[in-house]
Amino acid sequence: MDYTTHEHDVLVIGAGGAGLRAAIEASAAGVSVGLVCKSLLGKAHTVMAEGGIAAALANVDDRDNWEVHFADTMRGGQYVNNWRMAELHAKEAPERVRELERWGAVFDRTKEGKILQRNFGGHRYPRLAHVGDRTGLELIRTLQDHGIHQGIQVYMECAIVRLLKDGERVCGAFGYYREDGRFVLFRAKAIVLATGGLGKAYKITSNSWEGTGDGHSLGYHAGAELIDMEFIQFHPTGMVWPPSVRGILVTEGVRGEGGILVNNRGERFMFKDIPDNYKSQTADTEEEGWRYTQGDKNARRPPELLTRDHVARCIRREVREGRGSEHGGVYLDIAWIKKYIPHAAEHIKRKLPSMYHQFKELGGLDITTQPMEVGPTTHYVMGGIRVHADTQMTRVPGLFAAGECAAGINGANRLGGNSLSDIIVFGKRAGEHAAQYAKNASLGAINPEQLRDIEREVVAPFERPVTSENAFTIQHELQENMQDLAGIVRTESEMQQMHGKLEQFWQRLGKVAVSGNRWYNPGWHTSLDLYNLLTVSEGIVLSGIMRKESRGGHYREDYPNKSEEFGKVNIVVHKGSDGKMQVRQEPIPEMPDYLKRVIEANR
DSSP states (O other), X not given: OOOEEEEEEEEEEOOSHHHHHHHHHHHHTTOOEEEEOSSOTTOOGGGGOOSOEEOOOOSSOTTOOHHHHHHHHHHHTTTOSOHHHHHHHHHHHHHHHHHHHHTTOOOOBOTTXXXXXXXXXXXXXXXXXXXXXXXXXXXXXXXXXXHTTTTOEEEOSEEEEEEEEETTEEEEEEEEETTTOOEEEEEEEEEEEXXXXXXXXXXXXXXXXXXXXXXXXXXXXXXXXXXXXXXXXXXEEEEOSSGGGTTOBOOTHHHHTTOEEEOTTSOOGGGGOOOGGGGGGBOSSHHHHHHHHTTOTTSOBOGGGSOHHHHHHHHHHHXXXXXXXXXXXXXXXXXXXXXXXXXXXXXXXXXXXXXXXXHHHHHOOOTTTSOEEEEEEEEEESOEEEOOTTTOBOSSTTEEEOGGGXXXXXXXXXXXXXXXXXXXXXXXXXXXHHHHHHXXXXXXXXXXXXHHHHHHHHHGGGGSOTTSBOHHHHHHHHHHHHHHHSSSSBOHHHHHHHHXXXXXXXXXXXXXXXXXXXXXXXXXXXXXXXXXXHHHHHHHHHHHHHOOSOBTTBOBTTBOSOOTTGGGEEEEEEEOTTSSEXXXXXXXOOOOHHHHHHHHHTO
């Protein structure tokens, strides 16, 4: 029971964009703030959001405003979004971006010196403020440089395994340092979860090793609800070759700058399949689509810039029907712009420096002269912890969430670029309201018996014979099965089969053994991550079984159409009193008339 103990008013778990922004805001309110990161500060997965940050600044097209951004977000999410979160996001994103600029973010500029904005899928106007194709990196750099002067205490390479409660309210967190396995206890009046996504539940993913659903799982097991877990975003363009880099993200910025998708016949196949609700906004010809990417206000977007869920399914169709690339993807070609732009190679290197370097170094390919092979990769989860739209607090008193591990704003599908504005808009709100809560609360009592139980559970793998189950094997099998049975296209029978496999995986997790000691032990770390991965996988599968329709990131081959009934509900998951996962439908609150008018005006 002699743990290293730290006390803070607000503890932020996760040091990506949402966590940093929450910590900055809470510290600015004058409270003591601790910031826990699973890896090193600055190594957050936020850096993989490369293409830009969505905000209706109207610097490139003066027709843009918060109402158009709101309508685009709701349409992209197919109207199962939390409309209040979508409204707050659209209204507040411009000021959050200008705030980053004041804090030192070096955005690309228009000729007039304003923040430059580019086109992105699902956005009617050029809306993404960017720094080449390294926007997430610049956001993290800016927040980190600003945050280190705010008196925030940072705990690096520290993993949290459980949240602690005093009655109904959250009162602390228990974790360990990855380097040497030392246990650590955090006492806090309020906690903000900002741990990112869960892509490592799947075999092919753009997510780094940290994306194991930690925040989703921590919140769920502490009593918070999860919503929209069936909605997984498979980004249409990840690298497919060589195998060692399969799944690494190829930014949507390539298509925003004019890149096109072609099959092995050289056809721009996206022109063959345009959803009805986007036909009036989509170009009829290659030439019109090109003019749109170059800022022609009279042109409509090319079909390559339709929503991510649709583009991913179109790519999958081309591959399945024999029109894919050599290594099982399709071709993404930016080199073709030499048809319109002199000195195209220099233009591509200037606009997409990271992509040029990524393919040159990892794939031995020059994107200024050759097409890239790309295919869908698990990228983002729209689902997560259910929060109050204005405060970001969960139903557990004192527990807040922001960023990808929270849910509501995106509905069935996230528009590109909305993730970066989401994390700073709601990261700020989470930090602000967590600080307010902490000022009116005292430190809760820690239950020694609860701590002992958690410690026993965490070290149990060391006490089992090494001939027992291996954590790496279970994780590999989980990823393979989730990819095959709960991936881009789903059926009732396959998801039921996956649910049965999850029950077996849970049983096997209880038999996992690790050898050695607690000093940096990847086998032990993986066994602890599996607890989170199995939790979120079960949420995905049970929610997917319940939603008997196709919508956004959830495509049911046995229910290929949208359902009016399911268009009015969210799927909610919570932990029952018996410890088992419970799932239910819940009606979406009625949208106010003034927002209905906004959507109607922007059809």
